[in-house]
Amino acid sequence: MSAEARPVGGRILTPFFYALLALTAVMGALVLYRLFAGVGSITALTDGYSWGIWKPINVVTFTGIGAGAYAVGLLTYILNNGKYHPLVRPAVLVGALGYTLGGTSVIVDLGRWWGSVFLGFPPWYNLNSILLEVALCVITYMAVLWVEVLPAGLERLIEDGTPGWKAFATKWLPRVRKMLPFIIALAMLLPTMHQSSLGGLYMMAPTKEHALWFTGWLPFLFLVSCLTMGYGSVVAMDVLLGVVFRGKYRTHMKLLGDLAKVAGWVTLFYVAFRFAALGWEGRLGYAFQMSGPVPFFWLEIVLFLVSGLMYLAPSVRQNRGRLFLAGFVGILAGAAYRVDTYLTAYDPGPGWHYFPSIGEVVVTLGLASVGLAVFILVVKTLPILALGPGTDEKFDPSRPTH
Amino acid sequence: MTVSRRTVLKTLAVTGAAGAAAGLATPAEASHEAVKLAPDAMGLLYDSTLCIGCQTCTVACQRANGMPVDKSLQEVNGAPYDFPTDINGSNKTVIKLYREGDKYAFMKMQCMQCVDPACTKACMLGSLHKVENGIVAWDPIRCTGCRYCQISCPFNVPKFQWLSAVPRIIKCELCRQRVDGGKGSACAEVCPRSAVITGKSVDLLAIAKKRIAENPAKYYAEVGEDGKKVPKIYGEHDGGGTQTMYLAPAGVSFEKLGLPKLENVPPAQMAMSVQHTLYKGFIAPVVLYVAAAWAIVRNLRKDAAEEKAHQKEGK
Numbered sequence: 230m231s232a233e234a235r236p237v238g239g240r241i242l243t244p245f246f247y248a249l250l251a252l253t254a255v256m257g258a259l260v261l262y263r264l265f266a267g268v269g270s271i272t273a274l275t276d277g278y279s280w281g282i283w284k285p286i287n288v289v290t291f292t293g294i295g296a297g298a299y300a301v302g303l304l305t306y307i308l309n310n311g312k313y314h315p316l317v318r319p320a321v322l323v324g325a326l327g328y329t330l331g332g333t334s335v336i337v338d339l340g341r342w343w344g345s346v347f348l349g350f351p352p353w354y355n356l357n358s359i360l361l362e363v364a365l366c367v368i369t370y371m372a373v374l375w376v377e378v379l380p381a382g383l384e385r386l387i388e389d390g391t392p393g394w395k396a397f398a399t400k401w402l403p404r405v406r407k408m409l410p411f412i413i414a415l416a417m418l419l420p421t422m423h424q425s426s427l428g429g430l431y432m433m434a435p436t437k438e439h440a441l442w443f444t445g446w447l448p449f450l451f452l453v454s455c456l457t458m459g460y461g462s463v464v465a466m467d468v469l470l471g472v473v474f475r476g477k478y479r480t481h482m483k484l485l486g487d488l489a490k491v492a493g494w495v496t497l498f499y500v501a502f503r504f505a506a507l508g509w510e511g512r513l514g515y516a517f518q519m520s521g522p523v524p525f526f527w528l529e530i531v532l533f534l535v536s537g538l539m540y541l542a543p544s545v546r547q548n549r550g551r552l553f554l555a556g557f558v559g560i561l562a563g564a565a566y567r568v569d570t571y572l573t574a575y576d577p578g579p580g581w582h583y584f585p586s587i588g589e590v591v592v593t594l595g596l597a598s599v600g601l602a603v604f605i606l607v608v609k610t611l612p613i614l615a616l617g618p619g620t621d622e623k624f625d626p627s628r629p630t631h
Numbered sequence: 632m633t634v635s636r637r638t639v640l641k642t643l644a645v646t647g648a649a650g651a652a653a654g655l656a657t658p659a660e661a662s663h664e665a666v667k668l669a670p671d672a673m674g675l676l677y678d679s680t681l682c683i684g685c686q687t688c689t690v691a692c693q694r695a696n697g698m699p700v701d702k703s704l705q706e707v708n709g710a711p712y713d714f715p716t717d718i719n720g721s722n723k724t725v726i727k728l729y730r731e732g733d734k735y736a737f738m739k740m741q742c743m744q745c746v747d748p749a750c751t752k753a754c755m756l757g758s759l760h761k762v763e764n765g766i767v768a769w770d771p772i773r774c775t776g777c778r779y780c781q782i783s784c785p786f787n788v789p790k791f792q793w794l795s796a797v798p799r800i801i802k803c804e805l806c807r808q809r810v811d812g813g814k815g816s817a818c819a820e821v822c823p824r825s826a827v828i829t830g831k832s833v834d835l836l837a838i839a840k841k842r843i844a845e846n847p848a849k850y851y852a853e854v855g856e857d858g859k860k861v862p863k864i865y866g867e868h869d870g871g872g873t874q875t876m877y878l879a880p881a882g883v884s885f886e887k888l889g890l891p892k893l894e895n896v897p898p899a900q901m902a903m904s905v906q907h908t909l910y911k912g913f914i915a916p917v918v919l920y921v922a923a924a925w926a927i928v929r930n931l932r933k934d935a936a937e938e939k940a941h942q943k944e945g946k
Contacts, residue, residue, distance in 0.1 A: 268776075269793025276719065276790050279778040307923060309930040340776020340791060340798040344756070353756045353773055357899075359906055360779045361755040410931055414924035418916060425909075432902035433753055433783040436891050445905050577787055578891070 234318055234612040236385065237474050241609055249598040256595020259588055260337050268340050271588030277581025278572075280338075285571035286593050287334035289427050290564045291600070292367070293458035295327025297466070298374065299420040300459030304491065306413055313488065315481055315615035318381065319470070320463050322613055325374035326600040332371055334596055335364075359429045366423035373415050379405055381611045388612075424455040431570055439574035440515045441526045446506045447570070453499045454563045460492035461536065461559025468553040470614065478614050486546035489555065493540030496559060500533045522573045529569060532562035665871065666747035666897070668832055672765030673805055674744045674866075674874030675819060676835040678842065679888065680849055681826035682737040684726050688818035688827060689715065692724045692741075695806050695817035720792035723803045724818055729888055736880050738888040739827060741818075742767060742788045742803035743866065744874035747897035753783035759800070765832075765874055766807050769800045776800075785870060785891050785898045805829065832874040839864045839878055851879035865890055871897035 263271045274281050297320035305313045336342050347353055348364055355361055383405065386398035428451025431438050444450070464485050471480030507513040516526060539545045539555035546552060572583070608614050692698070701715040701722050715722035717740075724741040748767050750759045758773035759780055769789075776798055780789040792798035806816045814820060819829035828835070843850050843862045852860040865885045866876035870893040879885055886892055909915060 265796050267792070267794040267796055267798060272793075274793065276781060276793075277787060279781040279791060306927045306930060309926075309933065311930075311934050335777075338777075340778065340795075341771075341774050342776070344758075344773065344775040347756050347773060348775075350756075355751075355754055355757040357752040357903060357906075358755045358779075359902065360753060360777060362906075362910070364755060410927045411924055413927050414920055417923040417927075418920045421919060422916060426906075429902065429906060430779070430782075432905060433749055433779075433899055434785075435898055435901065436785045436893065437782075445901055448905065448909070575782075 233315070233615045234381065234384075235614070235616045236612055237477055237609045237614060237616065239609055241606060246602060246605060249602040252591075252595050252598040253602065256592050256598075259591055259595075263337065263588075268338065271586065271592070273584060273586040273589065275581060275583065277577035278575075278583035280571060281583060282568075282572070282585045282589050282593060283334050283338050285568040286564075287596055288331040289567045289571060290458075291327040291331045291334075291596070292424070292427075293327075293455050293563050293567060294462040294560060295324035295331075295374075296420060296424060296455040296459035297463040298324030298377075298416065298459070299424075300456045301463050301488070302413065302416060303456075304488075307417060313484060316463055316467060316484060316488070318613045318615075319466060319608070320459075321374060321377045322381075322604060322607060323462065323466065325371070325378050326603055328367060328371045328374060330596045330600050332367060333599075334592070337592065359426050359433065363423050363426045363430065366419050366426070370416070370419040370423065373412055373419065376405070376412050377409070377416060378607075380409075381607075381613055385611050420455065421452065425449065425452040427451050427567075428570065431575070434575065437575055437577050438570070439522050439576065440512050441507065441523065442570050442574040444506055444510060444512070446502075450499070450503060450506070451567070451570075453495065453502065454566050457492065457496045457499055457533070457536070457559055458563030460488060460495065461556040461563065464489060464492065464556030465553050465560060466556075468549045468556070470608075471549065474614070477616055480549055481615075482547070482549060482552075485552055489540040489546050489552065492556075492559065493537050496533055496537030496540065496562070500530060500537065503530070521576075522569065525565070525569050525573045529562060529565045532558055532565055536562055665900075668746050668872055668874070669765050670831070670833060671763075672744075672746070672832045672874050673830065674765075674832040674835060674876065675741070675805070675816060675827050675829050676839055676876050676878070677739045677827045678839075678878040679736050679738060679826070679883070680878065680880045681824045682726065682739065683824055683826070684728060684737045685823065686714075686726050687821045687823065688739065689722065689725050691817040691821040692803075692806075693722060695809060696723060698722060698801075718788070718790060718801075720790045720795075720798070720801050723801060727889065729883060731883075731887070734882065736883045736888065737826075739818075740889070741875070742805075743786050743870075744803075744805065745870060745897070746872035746874060747899075749783040749785065749897065749899040750780040750789060752899040752903060753779040755779070759789070762807065764805070764807070766805050767802070768804050768807060769802065771799060774800060783899065785893060832876070835876060836864065836867060839867075839876060842878065849881060851881055851883055851885070853884075868895040869893045871895065871900070 259271050268274060272281055298317070301313050301316050301320050304310045305317055336345065339345060348368065380402060383398040383402040386394045387402065390398060425448035428447035431443070432445065432447050435443060467485055468480050470478045504513070507516065516523065536555050536559035539551065539558065544551070545555055693701075699721045700713045701719070703716045703719060704712050704714050706712060715725050718725050724739060727738045727740060729736045729738055744765065744767055746765070748759070748761075751757070751761060751767060754760070755775060755777065756773040758770045759767060760770065762768045776791070778791055780800065781787070781791065788802050790801045792801065806814070809815060809817065816829040819827050828838070843864070847862060850862055852862045855861045863885070864876050864878060866873035877885060877888070877890065879888055
């Protein structure tokens with residue numbers, strides 16, 4: 230349970246951390262320039278391809294990775310598998326970061342970003358707008374995720390805050406805890422809404438979206454793909470943490486093995502459903518006309534199948550390297566599906582071309598750096614990771630620390 | 632292993648239930664009501680057979696709307712030039728040329744003023760919205776510059792000012808600032824051949840039909856299912872109808888002129904019927920929330936009780 234979570238400790242300003250900060254600084258400079266010179270000054274966007282890589286990667290893929298909080302939360306809280314608890318806190322932190330970065334990216338991308346203050350003004354809401362649903366839902370969920378991170382901060386304050394802070398945290402921690410079930414319920418509802426709507430957005434472009442991707446099932450397929458991405462990110466991250474914080478953090482191999490079974494079946498369900506929907510709507514024939522974006526469809530299917538089948542193989546579930554790979558391919562599969570829906574399978578018509586600019590790539594990398602840096606900072610200082618005894622393998626204090 | 636086939640099945644069941652909910656929405660058409668052409672709705676009628684490609688309309692449009700200098704053609708024969716090659720962030724209408732062998736036709740591009748536009752459905756805060764005379768207007772205060780209107784418009788009409796710190800969405804609004812003054816669209820006002828005229832769409836449609844009836848061989852006709860040729864006015868039904876309509880010369884299809892082939896329903900119809908079914912009365916989200924909260928409270932209580940029992944045993 231969460232009581233076992235402890236700060237990892239150790240030096241924060243490592244060379245790697247400085248490298249992340251440097252990338253962040255470069256991104257900051259670009260964003261500042263964009264504020265004065267316009268969105269087009271640092272992007273390759275055109276009136277045809279008005280959304281480039283920022284939407285499908287920074288928003289739709291980052292939040293897909295962040296959906297680990299949702300995917301594991303469903304198992305832990307709704308299906309009452311309390312054993313997954315040690316995986317929840319890091320997943321929630323990744324979720325909070327992924328969504329915050331996605332939100333930041335949107336602000337940078339909005340041409341008239343100041344206009345977004347009116348998202349707080351309900352009389353102007355256009356209830357037809359799928360994008361409005363996404364925006365409001367993501368903003369609310371961002372807040373929910375940070376509230377879920379809050380107990381970790383309060384616990385740290387109780388442990389070593391000044392007397393004043395200690396008193397404050399002692400007073401507020403039980404209150405936050407009491408509120409938590411109702412916050413968690415929101416954390417289960419909101420991603421169901423906006424992750425599906427992220428797919429729903431492209432139902433609005435029936436003439437531009439390739440027939441293999443355009444379907445009334447876009448919302449549902451996006452919802453399931455956020456689960457597969459979420460499981461992938463939780464599995465891959467837990468293995469990675471065990472490697473990076475060797476001797477302090479032990480990968481929960483048995484838990485991950487159990488999770489992998491769930492992930493495997495959900496992933497195969499996605500593939501089966503995708504084909505069933507195509508068959509049902511009579512679009513399956515397009516899959517065999519190998520032109521345009523069609524090879525990418527098969528690439529997605531292969532990635533989903535590989536990760537799904539790997540998850541289900543006992544030899545993979547017992548080997549952390551292979552398990553990592555299964556999770557990683559799971560993330561790639563979801564990311565490919567999402568990027569393809571937003572870009573590869575999107576064709577505004579003849580004469581339009583798009584290839585991301587260096588500026589766009591740097592902003593994407595910069596945002597990822599911010600996320601990584603904050604994650605490292607937080608797990609080193611706050612009780613996020615379940616360290617030492619209590620994990621399913623015996624904690625061995627004699628192993629060297631990082 | 633303890634996982635639990637049950638967990639797997641449960642997960643799939645929950646996922647499936649969500650799917651079923653989405654499935655209810657898929658039988659499209661039904662729930663989203665079709666919008667009919669309003670009697671006072673205005674538009675343009677462009678007759679490609681009359682146009683001589685003089686581009687007077689482009690210049691008049693730029694002047695009437697105070698558009699900045701267009702830099703898409705920067706130099707011609709070494710001299711700076713102000714002339715647009717396409718509609719863009721500084722130009723709301725342009726004449727294009729279609730050529731095939733020695734056959735050619737002109738094509739005027741601008742906003743189609745859809746009867747039931749996708750852009751007004753996409754727009755988060757209703758910046759793009761219909762005003763009097765059915766004109767699709769842009770309100771700067773409500774625009775966040777998200778450009779979802781560009782994704783949703785099948786005609787690629789709304790344009791964005793990419794190199795501005797304070798960008799605007801640029802599209803034809805039928806010179807609505809002039810409608811009040813009784814002058815109407817600048818392009819129609821200056822056209823020397825009346826290739827483009829403005830007025831109420833119902834009247835424009837009648838004029839188009841009359842022109843076809845008087846000279847059927849002159850205009851483009853589609854081959855219908857029964858093999859007979861049916862004259863076509865683009866916009867009469869396409870995309871659920873557009874208030875701005877087109878006539879093409881015989882033998883030149885509207886697709887060749889650059890207009891997309893659309894079904895006779897609004898492009899956003901399927902999206903709207905799925906979305907409005909899922910979110911009808913906001914009932915589904917509320918039910919999901921209550922169910923989730925109930926499950927979580929119950930499960931956490933169970934956990935706490937088990938832990939207590941465990942501790943007692945330990946002692």
